[in-house]
Amino acid sequence: MSTNKPPIYLVANEIWPKGHCYLPFGIMYVGKALKTAGWEVKLFHIHAGEENLLYDAIKTQPPLFVGISTIIGPTLRRDIDISRILKKMGQTVVWGGVFASMVPELVMADGSVDYVVKGEAEKSAPRLAEAIFEKAAPRDIPGVAYFENGQLRVNSGCDYPEDLDKVQPGWELIDPKKYLRKFEGRDDYFWQIFFSRGCPNACAFCYNRMDDGRRVWRSHSLSYWKEQLAWLEKTLTEKIGVLALAGDNAFGDVEKAWELIEGLGRTWSAVARLELVNEEFVRRARSTRAVYLGFGLESGSDRMLKIYNKDLTSETAMDAAEKLAAYKCLYDFGVIFFGPGETIEDRRLTVEFMEKARSRNPFLYFAFNSYWAFPQTPLWQKCLELGFREPAGLDEWAVRFNDFMEVHGWDRKLWARAASVLKLLYGFPASGGESIPAWARKILYRRLHNFQFNLPVEEALRLVYRNYLRLANRRAGSYSLGE
Numbered sequence: 211m212s213t214n215k216p217p218i219y220l221v222a223n224e225i226w227p228k229g230h231c232y233l234p235f236g237i238m239y240v241g242k243a244l245k246t247a248g249w250e251v252k253l254f255h256i257h258a259g260e261e262n263l264l265y266d267a268i269k270t271q272p273p274l275f276v277g278i279s280t281i282i283g284p285t286l287r288r289d290i291d292i293s294r295i296l297k298k299m300g301q302t303v304v305w306g307g308v309f310a311s312m313v314p315e316l317v318m319a320d321g322s323v324d325y326v327v328k329g330e331a332e333k334s335a336p337r338l339a340e341a342i343f344e345k346a347a348p349r350d351i352p353g354v355a356y357f358e359n360g361q362l363r364v365n366s367g368c369d370y371p372e373d374l375d376k377v378q379p380g381w382e383l384i385d386p387k388k389y390l391r392k393f394e395g396r397d398d399y400f401w402q403i404f405f406s407r408g409c410p411n412a413c414a415f416c417y418n419r420m421d422d423g424r425r426v427w428r429s430h431s432l433s434y435w436k437e438q439l440a441w442l443e444k445t446l447t448e449k450i451g452v453l454a455l456a457g458d459n460a461f462g463d464v465e466k467a468w469e470l471i472e473g474l475g476r477t478w479s480a481v482a483r484l485e486l487v488n489e490e491f492v493r494r495a496r497s498t499r500a501v502y503l504g505f506g507l508e509s510g511s512d513r514m515l516k517i518y519n520k521d522l523t524s525e526t527a528m529d530a531a532e533k534l535a536a537y538k539c540l541y542d543f544g545v546i547f548f549g550p551g552e553t554i555e556d557r558r559l560t561v562e563f564m565e566k567a568r569s570r571n572p573f574l575y576f577a578f579n580s581y582w583a584f585p586q587t588p589l590w591q592k593c594l595e596l597g598f599r600e601p602a603g604l605d606e607w608a609v610r611f612n613d614f615m616e617v618h619g620w621d622r623k624l625w626a627r628a629a630s631v632l633k634l635l636y637g638f639p640a641s642g643g644e645s646i647p648a649w650a651r652k653i654l655y656r657r658l659h660n661f662q663f664n665l666p667v668e669e670a671l672r673l674v675y676r677n678y679l680r681l682a683n684r685r686a687g688s689y690s691l692g693e
Contacts, residue, residue, distance in 0.1 A: 215248075215249065215250070215274070215343065216250075216271070216272060216273050216274045217249070217250040217251065217252060217271060217273050217274070218244055218249050218250070218251050218252075218273055218274050218275060218276075218277065218339060219251075219252050219253075219254065219264065219267065219268070219273040219275075219276045219277070220237045220240065220241050220251060220252070220253045220254065220276075220277045220278075220279070220383075221237075221253075221254045221256065221264060221276060221277065221278045221279065221289075221292065222234035222236075222237050222253070222254070222255045222256075222278075222279045223256060223257075223258075223278075223285035223288045223289060223292075224255055224256060224257045224285070225283065225284060225285055226257070227257060227258065228257060229388075229391075230255065230388055230389050230391075232402065232456070233379075233384070233389050233402050233404075233456075234253070234255050234279060234384075235379055235402075235404040235456065236279055236306070236307060236330075237253060237277070237279040237306070237307075238253065238379035238380045238381070238383055238384065239330075239332055239377055239378070239379050239380070239404075240277070240306065240331045240332060240335045241253050241380040241383045242332075242377065242378055242379060242380035242383070243331075243332040243333070243335055243336055243377060244335055244336055244339060245380060245383075246336075247336035247339070247340075249274075249336070249339055251380070251383060252267065252273075252383070253380070253383040253384060254267075255384060258288060261288075261292055261295075264276070264292070265295070265299070268296075268299060268301060272301070273301070274302065274339060274342055274343055275301070275302035275303065275304050275324070275325075275339070275342055276296055276301050276302070276303055276304070277304040277305075277306060277327075277335070278292065278293060278303065278304070278305050278306070278307075279306055279307040280305055280306070280307035280308065280309040280310045281307055281308050281309055282308065282309045282312075282582060282584065282607070282611045283611065286309060286604075286607060286608045286611065287608040287609070289305070289309075290320070290322065290604050290605065290608055293305070293320075293322040293323055294322045296322075297321070297322050302324050302325075302342060303322060303323050303324050303325075304323070304324065304325045304326070304327060304338070305317055305323045305325070305326050305327070306326070306327040306328075306331050306335075308417050309607075310323075310326045310327075310328070311326075311328040311329055311353075311417075311420065312417065312420065312584060312585045312586050313585055313607075314326040314328060314355040314364050315355070315362065315364065316603065316604065316607075317355070317604065318355050318356075318357065318362055319362075319603070320603060320604045322604075324356070324357075325338060325342075325348070325354060325355065325356050326354070326355035326356075326364075327353060327354055328353035328354070328355070328368050329353050329368030329369075329370065329421070329423060329424070330368065330369075330370050330371060330407070330423075331353075332371050332377045333369040333370075333371060334351050334352060334353055334354060334368075334369045337351045338351055338354055348365070349363075349365070350365075351365060351369075352365055352366065352367035352368055352369045353365060353366075353367055353368040353369065368421060368423050370423045370426070372428075374407070374428050374429065374430045374434075375430055375431050375434045378434075378438065379404065381441070381442070381445070386442065386445050386446055387445075387446060387447050389401070389402075390446060390447070390448050393451060393452045393479075393501065393502075394540070395540065396451065396452070396501065397451075398449070398451025398452065399448045399449070399450060399451050399452070400450070400451060400452035400453070400454050400479065401442065401446070401450040401452075401453060401454065402454040402455075402456045403435060403438070403439075403453060403454070403455065403456065404456050404457060405429060405430075405455035405456055405457045405460050405470075405480070406427060406428065406429040406455070406457040406458070406459065406460055406462060406467070407427070407428050407429070407457060407458070408423070408424050408425060408426045408427045408428055408458065408459075408462060409424070409425065409427065409458040409459040409462050410425050410426070410427050410459075410462050410463075411459065411462075411483065411521070412425075412519050412521075413506070413508075413518055413519055413520060414517065414518050414519040414587065414588040414589045415518060415546075415549070415581070415582075415584065415587055415588075415589050416458075416584075416587060417584050417586070417587065418458060419586070419587050419588055420586040420587070427459065427462030427463050429457075429463075429466065429467070429470060432469070432470055432473040432474070435470070435474060436474070439453075439474075450476070451477060452476075452477050452478065452479055452501055452502075453474065453476045453477065453478045453479075454478070454479050454480070455471075455478060455479065455480035455481075457481075458481075459481065459482070459483065460480035460481055460482060461480070461482045461483060461486055464486060468494055471494075471498050472494075472498055475498075476499075477499040477500075477501055478498065478499065478500055478501070479500065479501055479502035479503065479504075479540075480500070480502075480503060480504070481503070481504040481505070481506075482503055482504070482505060483505065483506070483522075484505045484506070484507060484522055484526065484527050484530045484543075485521060485522055485526060485530075487505075487529075487530035487533055487534060488533065489533065491533075492533055492534060492536055492537050495537060495539065496537045496539075500537075500539050501539055501540060502539065502540040502541075502542070503534070503539060503540070503541055503542070504541075504542040504543075504544065504577075505530070505541070505542070505543050505544065506520075506543075506544045507522075507527050507543040507544060507545055507563075507576075508520060508544065508545060508546045508549075509524075509545065509546065509549070509552075509556060509559075509560050510524050510527075510545075510559045510560035510561070510562060510563025510564065511524070511552075511555075511556035511557075511559040511560060512524050513556060514549055514551075514552055514556050514560075517549065517550060517551055517589070518546075518549065518589075519588070524559070524563055527543075527563070527567075528563065528566065528567055528570075531543070531567040531570060531571045531574055532570050532571065534571055534573070534574070535570060535571035535572070535573065535574070538573060538641075539573055540573055540575070540639060541571065541573050541574045541575070541639075542574075542575060542576070542577055543564075543567070543574065543575075543576050543577070544576070544577045544578075544579075545560060545564070545576050545577065545578050545579075546578075546579055546580070546581050547560070547578065547579075547580055547581065547615075547628075548580045548581045548614060548615040548617075548618045548620060548625075549581040549589075549614075550581070550583075550589055550592045550593050550596055550614075550617075551592070551596065552581075552618070554661055557661050558659055558660075558661070561655075561658050561659050561661075562659070564576055564635075564636045565635075565636075565655065568636060568640055569640075572639060572640040572641040573639050573640075573641050574639060574640075575636060575637055575638050575639045576632070576636040576637065577637075578629055578632045578633070578636075578637075579612075580612055580614065580615045580620075580625055581612075581614045581615070582611060582612050582614065583598055583614045585600075593614060593617075596617050597617045598614050598616075598617050624663045624664070627663040628658070628661065628663050631654045631657060631658050631663075632658065634646060634654060635651065635654055635655060635658065
């Protein structure tokens, strides 16, 4: 690299107020690709209030550009605000990540972003960096959006890496020690690896339906991961107790996934599909020491499962819950409420499913969310037809990304009440012991089953519940899955 080339700064906004939730893998891979191409790179994984770390670095050494990794979620507001400040500072701004890939035209229309790179960017980002340095239009770089002579151009395609072993995350761009966290219910630490990319399944709400490249399941080789882990364990201050297999679907290729898991020979956690669960799946999970498995249930209503194109029935899901109970492990079923066309009866079926499944599997708990309408997914047009008003610009996306519930006549205040009850009843495994008095549980279940939350009963019950826990010297959802 010639000495006259400026550095490149990359930004990922942290969701948590302190500490780190997840490793920023996407931008770590891009950062490593840029370094390999000869660029000096600095990554800022920052919390709210830490933006001056970036601005001060720019004042000291202006970069070629600042690249920001975006998602649909609470950090989008900060992505926008940072970009606008950067433009006032005269900086070139590049957006990547899921959100920018979904709506590149809307992002570019805001005026605070100079380029968008869609999809995986290990191959396109270094080429874009050269184009920016040479002040050339990136006409032949797949997946790049830019302005030329006042006209917006969005290049088609995406240059996905075919052999993942040829790319790797830039561990040197972060302080790995800051990302070690205790595994819930255990006394040891877990570490994430970006186990796989893509998902071959066809869930109608998922961003992986944006283009065919995202439906191709790929993973690094076993030798690659062994080499990466050997380096990490020389660097980290604590031993890795649990290996968390990050990605959209660890079991996109079932036999390849088991081959890698068994070859790694480590205690592990991952996300899988419920229809894969049978006696053989449970046996292999036990033999390889799985400690957490997440599954996307989405709904207890067969009608909604068809709308979501889950290739799953509530009966199959219940059978999976029962089979999983044979092995002591944490199981998390994800649930979505207020999807397109969902009725009160669909919600009741989901609540009934959760009550029944939890009674049959003491290691099972549920994660909940309201439906998020994603552009470029099969359900997007249906959402618009049902009355969802598409956010008009970046500022609206930052505050309305999860407001599809408005179509059902709900707002965030009502949803917060419902979500608090869902968490109390089903947000913790029953194996930890019941912490809610039977009389309170009965009231909460009735309200949840009817999905009527206009009266603030939860506020009063929450006060009673907290006092109960304090007097009983207990905490909500306490449990242990130690060896």
